[in-house]
Amino acid sequence: MNRIRTAAFAGTAVLLSVLAPAALSRADGPSSARHLQDPAGGNKAMKTAWTGGDKHKLSGQFRFHPGMDYKLKDKPGPAGAPEWGSKTPDLNTVAYRPRMVFSYEIATSTLLRKGISEKKGKHAVTLRAVLRDARGKRIAAVDEAKADRPAVLEKEFPVGRKIACDSGVYTVAWSISRTGPADTDRATVKGTLDWDSSCKEFKDSLSH
Secondary structure (H helix, E strand, C coil), X not given: CCCEEEEECCCCCCCCCCCCCCCCCCCXXXXXXXXXXXXXXXXXXXXXXXXXXXXXXXXXXXXXECCEECXXXXXXXXXXXXXXXXXXXXXXHCEECCEEEEEEEEEEEEECCCCEEECCCEEEEEEEEEEECCCCCEEEEEEEEEEEEECEECCEEECCCCEECCCCEEEEEEEEEECCCCCCCCEEEEEEEEEECCCHHHHHHHCC
């Protein structure tokens, strides 16, 4: 019987693909430092699942980084004033530019149930995620299957489009699966995150 639980390890990895990415120029401005993570916790927090017979242990984590951009405009003020000629954030241009991050590590038992395992070799792994807006419309998606992924992976892609501020609560459902024809090949970790696209706090911080 497969065992599923939350565990911790040191490896991290990242991957994303999107639907119809738009060609957008990146605005000047900081990226949001906050992100959503499943499971919650630090970098080492992971969900784990075992294949049949405890042959392989799949550990995985998913992060959603909202990322924020804005353009700059000339700061108003009379010529000669200390602030004249400087730039200030244009709050009308603030928007999100998200990215999704998958992390996984696969340990293979060398002596069954003896606690000896190694993280090497190639594995068939499928990464999936769907980002939906407040109305349920699909905004971006991941669906990438490869038969020769490494035991530890790190890769990253942006969502590929801006998302307007205050456009509701978005949901992202994700999964990482080790695949194969036999029960001893297959294991999946998965979850769901809700993201509020409010920009109030970020705009307030820029306006001071």
